[in-house]
Amino acid sequence: MVNDFRISRAHRAAMKAEHEREDREDFGILLGLAFNAFATELRAFLAEAGFEKVPKSFGYVARNIRGAHLTLTELAERLAMTSPGALKIVQEMESTGYLERFADPADGRVKRHRLTKRGESALRAARSFHEDFEAGLAKRVGKQKAKALREALVDLVRSHEQSQKPLVIRPM
Numbered sequence: 001m002v003n004d005f006r007i008s009r010a011h012r013a014a015m016k017a018e019h020e021r022e023d024r025e026d027f028g029i030l031l032g033l034a035f036n037a038f039a040t041e042l043r044a045f046l047a048e049a050g051f052e053k054v055p056k057s058f059g060y061v062a063r064n065i066r067g068a069h070l071t072l073t074e075l076a077e078r079l080a081m082t083s084p085g086a087l088k089i090v091q092e093m094e095s096t097g098y099l100e101r102f103a104d105p106a107d108g109r110v111k112r113h114r115l116t117k118r119g120e121s122a123l124r125a126a127r128s129f130h131e132d133f134e135a136g137l138a139k140r141v142g143k144q145k146a147k148a149l150r151e152a153l154v155d156l157v158r159s160h161e162q163s164q165k166p167l168v169i170r171p172m
Contacts, residue, residue, distance in 0.1 A: 059126060
């Protein structure tokens with residue numbers, strides 16, 4: 001009876017491992033894991049470059065605000081989220097020195113947002129990382145595979161946007 005229990009226990013462990021392996025190979029899971037790997041490496045790169053405590057939503061907000069100087073409502077619309085949710089992100093970015101509010105020159109009651117010099121520098125560093133990451137991927141898997149991956153991702157996004165409304169890059 002003891003051996004049967006051990007076999008059953010070992011069998012259960014093997015089945016669990018197989019299910020986890022299958023789950024990790026699911027396409028959607030792979031996309032998510034790949035994004036998480038990318039984001040983890042990006043955060044480490046930014047920290048090493050002196051940009052500690054970069055809010056997780058930094059990239060989404062920075063790319064929307066850069067050059068646009070949006071109001072909170074405009075930013076919330078672009079991020080496809082509520083104004084209170086956008087406010088929380090804006091406050092975090094202000095407190096870490098990456099974003100600032102300023103009065104609209106045409107109407108001082110309206111508050112707009114812009115990246116600080118530190119925010120602009122962090123965005124440049126992040127973009128540099130993006131280029132380096134893709135170049136590193138090409139070295140690791142070969143230029144043709146990296147190019148094919150990029151083309152497949154672009155095609156995936158474009159085909160979705162042709163059949164539905166445009167995708168929004170937003171905080172998760």
